[in-house]
Amino acid sequence: MIIVVMRGKDTSSVSISPSKKAIFQPFAEYVMVVLHVTLFNATMIRPFCLLMLFILLPGMLQYASAITIHGIGDSTMATYDEATTDKRGWGMMFQQFFYSDSVTVNNRSKSGASSKSFYLEAGYWNTVKTQIKKGDYVFIQFAHNDEKNNGLDGDTVRATTDSTADYRGTSAQGSFKVYLRVYINESRALGATPVLVTPMCRKYFSGSTITRIGRHDLGEKFGVGESDHNYDYVWAMKQVAAEMSVQLIDLTAATKRMYESYGIDACTALLFCVDDDTHPNALGGTLVARLCAQAMVAQNILATSVRASSDVLINPTSQDFGKAYTGQTLTKEFTISGFDLTPSSGTFTLSVSEGFSIAASPSDIFSSSISKIYSKGNLDFARFYVAVKLTDAGVKDGTLTINNNSVTKTIPLTATGIQLSGGTEVKLSWNLGSNADYVLTGPAVPVAETWSSMVVNSYSAPKSGQDANGLWYTTWPATSGYTDRKTQRNVIEGLTWPAGEIDEVSTRYVQFGISANRGTVLNLDSIGLYVGGAGGSGMRCRISWSKNHFSDYTAIKEFSSMASNAMSAVTSIPVVSLAEGDTLLLRVYPWYTGTATGKTICLADVTFHGMAVSTTALADLYASDIRSSINAGIVRIDGIQEDCLLHVFDVSGKKIFTSSYISPNSINFSAPAEKGLYICEINTQSHSKNIKILIQ
Numbered sequence: 217m218i219i220v221v222m223r224g225k226d227t228s229s230v231s232i233s234p235s236k237k238a239i240f241q242p243f244a245e246y247v248m249v250v251l252h253v254t255l256f257n258a259t260m261i262r263p264f265c266l267l268m269l270f271i272l273l274p275g276m277l278q279y280a281s282a283i284t285i286h287g288i289g290d291s292t293m294a295t296y297d298e299a300t301t302d303k304r305g306w307g308m309m310f311q312q313f314f315y316s317d318s319v320t321v322n323n324r325s326k327s328g329a330s331s332k333s334f335y336l337e338a339g340y341w342n343t344v345k346t347q348i349k350k351g352d353y354v355f356i357q358f359a360h361n362d363e364k365n366n367g368l369d370g371d372t373v374r375a376t377t378d379s380t381a382d383y384r385g386t387s388a389q390g391s392f393k394v395y396l397r398v399y400i401n402e403s404r405a406l407g408a409t410p411v412l413v414t415p416m417c418r419k420y421f422s423g424s425t426i427t428r429i430g431r432h433d434l435g436e437k438f439g440v441g442e443s444d445h446n447y448d449y450v451w452a453m454k455q456v457a458a459e460m461s462v463q464l465i466d467l468t469a470a471t472k473r474m475y476e477s478y479g480i481d482a483c484t485a486l487l488f489c490v491d492d493d494t495h496p497n498a499l500g501g502t503l504v505a506r507l508c509a510q511a512m513v514a515q516n517i518l519a520t521s522v523r524a525s526s527d528v529l530i531n532p533t534s535q536d537f538g539k540a541y542t543g544q545t546l547t548k549e550f551t552i553s554g555f556d557l558t559p560s561s562g563t564f565t566l567s568v569s570e571g572f573s574i575a576a577s578p579s580d581i582f583s584s585s586i587s588k589i590y591s592k593g594n595l596d597f598a599r600f601y602v603a604v605k606l607t608d609a610g611v612k613d614g615t616l617t618i619n620n621n622s623v624t625k626t627i628p629l630t631a632t633g634i635q636l637s638g639g640t641e642v643k644l645s646w647n648l649g650s651n652a653d654y655v656l657t658g659p660a661v662p663v664a665e666t667w668s669s670m671v672v673n674s675y676s677a678p679k680s681g682q683d684a685n686g687l688w689y690t691t692w693p694a695t696s697g698y699t700d701r702k703t704q705r706n707v708i709e710g711l712t713w714p715a716g717e718i719d720e721v722s723t724r725y726v727q728f729g730i731s732a733n734r735g736t737v738l739n740l741d742s743i744g745l746y747v748g749g750a751g752g753s754g755m756r757c758r759i760s761w762s763k764n765h766f767s768d769y770t771a772i773k774e775f776s777s778m779a780s781n782a783m784s785a786v787t788s789i790p791v792v793s794l795a796e797g798d799t800l801l802l803r804v805y806p807w808y809t810g811t812a813t814g815k816t817i818c819l820a821d822v823t824f825h826g827m828a829v830s831t832t833a834l835a836d837l838y839a840s841d842i843r844s845s846i847n848a849g850i851v852r853i854d855g856i857q858e859d860c861l862l863h864v865f866d867v868s869g870k871k872i873f874t875s876s877y878i879s880p881n882s883i884n885f886s887a888p889a890e891k892g893l894y895i896c897e898i899n900t901q902s903h904s905k906n907i908k909i910l911i912q
Contacts, residue, residue, distance in 0.1 A: 663729025
């Protein structure tokens with residue numbers, strides 16, 4: 217018997233495991249045909265088989281690696297840091313529904329993106345295209361932000377009636393279709409398969425039914441009947457799918473059915489973020505992702521790569537905690553759920569390997585294991601948390617194991633500890649009390665403050681109330697040391713905040729930055745600022761940094777609410793190195809919850825801190841024997857010379873301690889009372905050196 221691969225339309229005869237069968241999915245037009253060699257001369261068959269193998273093997277080998285699904289879309293699909301927001305785009309919950317050896321999800325969806333802005337802004341579609349390989353899939357979900365300007369194209373509105381209109385808007389029957397066609401054509405040109413995904417519904421109810429606007433048909437706003445599709449983005453996407461023979465997953469219809477089955481109260485309590493009718497939370501994002509996976513099975517889109525519904529599902533399916541300085545503890549959120557489980561009732565034990573810990577809630581005591589009870593074949597959706605304390609420099613690997621004595625799953629874990637190192641201290645700061653000037657100490661290159669679709673309104677103090685003497689005051693964090701001071705108050709160009717904004721606008725921001733000096737590597741260890749809203753409680757913002765002009769970025773804070781005229785401290789301890797020529801940019805993206813004037817976003821004390829190391833001295837620096845340790849409230853620094861003087865500074869440059877305590881090769885002193893990063897300056901007779909310590 218000889219198995220030969222030939223062209224066809226049905227793969228049902230292929231008898232291999234689901235995860236292995238997925239390898240053949242990209243060329244589903246091939247089938248396995250069994251030839252029974254009985255009457256034929258084997259010497260005649262052999263050349264034929266070798267010829268077929270020669271023709272088909274290169275294509276088969278090309279697809280032997282996992283297929284990647286590249287997700288492009290908006291904030292309802294995007295990936296978020298659970299430490300900054302309760303939003304969970306369905307794209308970030310998608311991987312758990314696939315066999316990881318056959319499909320990898322590359323979720324590149326962007327908050328605030330429309331079909332137009334994701335294509336035109338350099339950091340997004342252009343960078344996705346560099347990641348696409350032949351045989352991959354591109355899932356395309358847009359419409360939420362295309363609906364700006366009530367269904368009119370933003371560029372057309374700006375050119376005709378309103379120069380401040382949001383350019384991201386597209387018209388359903390015009391520019392929206394244009395950009396969908398472009399994504400389809402360019403995906404195909406790269407050898408990928410495009411799939412259109414209609415947008416998940418908004419939580420807009422009328423009685424027990426999702427409204428037309430909630431289903432992305434804006435015709436309801438203009439009083440036209442449902443048969444008029446001029447403002448219907450889902451209808452437009454379906455037309456493009458038919459026109460270009462593209463498979464389409466109707467997530468709009470699927471989420472409509474699901475939300476209506478829950479009802480508005482349960483949707484609000486269980487599936488959506490607080491005070492938000494658009495963005496799903498962890499459970500909501502998971503259920504939407506599951507609907508998409510189920511539709512893939514029903515429509516035979518990578519169907520053999522999708523996990524069966526009878527399974528326990530863990531998200532993420534692997535976790536890289538990232539980098540942190542030794543002494544820091546990193547915590548990540550996981551989710552678990554199960555359907556049609558065998559046996560139908562029991563207990564899952566979730567355990568982690570040595571060096572990691574686990575808890576059902578971030579406020580619980582972390583230990584080596586927790587338990588989850590299930591019944592009737594279903595494990596209710598739940599979140600849990602895994603932490604790792606990085607005690608040593610280097611890579612730390614571990615596992616998360618899920619077991620119910622019938623099913624065992626293992627999730628790989630990894631984290632990287634970075635030893636706090638010395639160098640020349642760098643501090644770049646903008647006081648923003650009277651101008652946009654900066655102050656730099658140390659070897660670095662400042663990137664001046666810039667504004668995009670924003671302007672400075674004034675330099676003045678936000679005011680929130682009157683004290684006993686009748687003087688107006690601003691609320692500042694107690695740790696700031698401020699009771700009242702001027703801030704930089706920024707406002708949108710045109711002075712009027714538009715209605716209907718629920719997320720960042722990628723072209724509207726205030727930006728700061730820092731670059732490494734020539735001949736140095738700049739190790740940044742702190743980013744900080746004060747931010748607040750003045751004139752009303754509707755101001756919102758997201759604060760992010762990036763090393764590659766925001767094609768990828770790290771969000772360090774998102775404000776889903778901001779009390780009027782109250783300043784908040786934002787701090788981050790990044791582990792990022794800038795080589796010569798590298799730049800880190802920090803952006804504050806503001807929006808307001810409704811149309812308004814006289815509302816400003818206030819900024820003060822934007823600060824970057826780090827250490828610059830000469831590239832010619834790196835080898836000597838990393839070979840240095842000077843090291844620090846903290847035990848029982850005592851800091852010990854070893855490997856230094858005798859007869860030295862120690863100064864300890866906080867990251868603002870304030871000296872908090874000086875010691876002349878001398879001991880052979882070491883210094884001991886009491887740890888600072890406040891948690892945070894500190895600079896230790898060691899002065900000896902022969903040299904001066906800085907090291908960093910982290911107090912937690």
